[in-house]
Amino acid sequence: MKEAQVFLSAKDICKAFGPTRALVDVNIEIARGEVHGLIGENGSGKSTFSSIAAGAQTKDSGDFYIDGELYSPKNMTDAQNHGVSMIVQEMGTIPTISVASNIFAGRLEEFTKFGIVNFKEINRRANEILQQIGAADIKAETMTYRLNFEDRKIVEIARAMVCDPQLLIVDETTTALAHKGRTILYRLIEKMKEENKCVIFISHDLDELMSVCNVVTVLRDGHIIDTLFGEDITLQSMRRLMVGRDMADNYFRSDYEGSYSDEVVLEADNVTYGIVEKLNLQLHRGEILGLGGLSACGMHELGYILFGIAKTLTGKVVNRITGKEITSPIVATANKMAYISKERDKEGIILNATIRDNITVPSFDLLSGPMGFISTKNEEKLAEEQIKVMSIKCRNSRQRVSELSGGNKQKVVFAKWLARDCDVFILDCPTRGIDIGVKAAMYQLIYELKKQGKGVIMISEELPELIGMSDRIVLMKDGKITKEIARDKSVTEQTVIDYII
């Protein structure tokens, strides 16, 4: 192998957040011409490492070197001036200023003379960059809030390209991107590689990593576990190194018999809300019903309707076990239904509260004794029980949820519903943004619910899990059901994809 020229090297980097050690003596070398994948479960330290390298956070100890010279960025602009640029996971754009101002945010002084900002020049330069990355259809003068979600993400990519970076850090950007954005990003990465620059690429999608990266470093609990080159980068090896053990083959359920009782537990009769129009759906006892489609197909809205969060304009949703019409989350929970939101941090959990306070929220009525008294002891008991059942990785039930990894946060969301005895589960993207170890546990749990005779609706954008888990898949497009597929060994992504695009 030819000796590659090292661009960025990290020596003994350490970082702690309160009592959590995010990085422990991390040594990494990023060579020119490298697309260097960083993988690891949530909370393994990959995002922390890259944000320190990009100047968004400070390190506790250790040193960075660029081309052999000591490098310690003061902030993200300083890092950019040193040739290190990052497309951030979820920083977003400022909606009320123009695209150009977003791209050059933090750099306006460079265009300022005698206190007057030369917007003409900013717009010209911004348009230039947009053109370079292949997004000429976005105009620099546009107010950012007029752009759709996808285009805003592309603006973030453009922002990272401002200073002609030598090292581009892509932190889980692709999760939020659809086809257009991905094409732009992949092309950009390819170009960087050709120009002998380097890329750090962070993603949960192992297939994507395999196709994009030529080096992959695996992190676990803030430690570097191993680095894989070229041919050694395989799904098996990456999974094994991430989780620390061989993943079992029955990642999804192993049977191919779509089985469920005839008894309907939840029924949507002619419901309408948002893009969803006059739709009918039935969920049976002991059934895992997969709802699939593109993000905007209306399946998430349907989840809202089924739990009464969104009010249907026509028809009704009825819980067939109790015969009650579901008109609000209050009625839904009273009728033993549970809902897990796709927006975990925004809707699913109270970030600043403790694990205990999160788990007890839907169960206050069960915990209240005479005079409404809720004993701390009982709360503690309930929380500890669920932490054990779900094997949530934490110090104790009084730890704040914001300190947990994505997977463990999701476990808390599950736990709060499991603490109640529910009959119907509506799960909107239950494995979104969680790592494979926890994912496998979630699939097992969902299957367990089915075996207990619960009705489960699993809304998902990931076709493999829909096919792997559902007794019946209902596919949606433009707010309508396009196809219903029964569980069968022969179902593949190809059979499914035509009905949703």
Place this chain on the structure above:
Amino acid sequence: MEERDIQKELENKAKRKELLMNILPFAGLILITVFFIIVTKGRILRVDNLANLVNSMFTITLASCGAVFVYAHGGLDFSIGSTSGLAQFICIFMIMKLGLPVPLGILGAVFIAMAACSIVGLASIKLHIHPFVASLCVKNITAGLLSVLTQKAGGQITLDYSRFKIFNSVWLKGMVLVVMVGLGFYLFERTKLGKIQKAIGGNSRTVEQAGISVRKYKMLAYMVLGFCVGIAAFFQMTRIGTVSSSSGSGLEFDIMIAMVLGGFPMSGGSAAKFRQFVLGGITMTILTNGLTMWGLDVSYVSLVKGLLLIVLVSVSYDRSIMKQVSIISL
């Protein structure tokens, strides 16, 4: 081995920090008390001044017992000062002018205060007006009503003190205070009424989706506040003995200062604790009283209070809550 040591040290550090945050408000109170005991040569602890302290502590602490519910869910009420004034007027009018029995007067005060606070709640919940704006509107309404009514009634109404001796006894006030603080603590920390307020302050959508009526619980918080303000208004009226158009004013600011001094989180949420509010109220009372006892001219008291507040807040306020990754920090 070494690794485990580092982990342990980090955990201890986090624990120490949490402990410090919990202790600071207490330490502040003790520090201020000791300071004033020294500079006033113990005069602050004299029986007549202690009675004084209980009296001035009374209103703010009572109002705090209710305000804690509203501020915990992220709401606020800027109208309680004027509302208290109006409640005082209605109470004194019912007793002195209409000759109604005292308990009815108390009911009148409580009713008015609960109604005013409910309007703030309703406007913010049903009409989605920010409680700040809603309560400013209500403040103007109640203040306006108070000044119109006092004029119509021919200026100040004065209370016949002899009939109200019992309500000015420090012992009764002390007892009421203990009962209300106890009840408030119980409701806020040990029943779902309080727990849900904190949860709403943390993330109202999560609470909504957990099948809890956020609107109902927000409304209840405003009603509890109204109740406490009403009771406080009655006792304030019996103490001062007269109601004018400026009665009660300033209470809303005292509440906010108490909140800050006690370390109560500005936007509510799960870090909110009942004792923070009460502690803050007590600290503020001692501060005001101590400064006056020390011989500071009354006109300087609020100046010094403001300065001290900045110092105290900068020591105790958890800035990490406000620190969020923003594009500005680029």
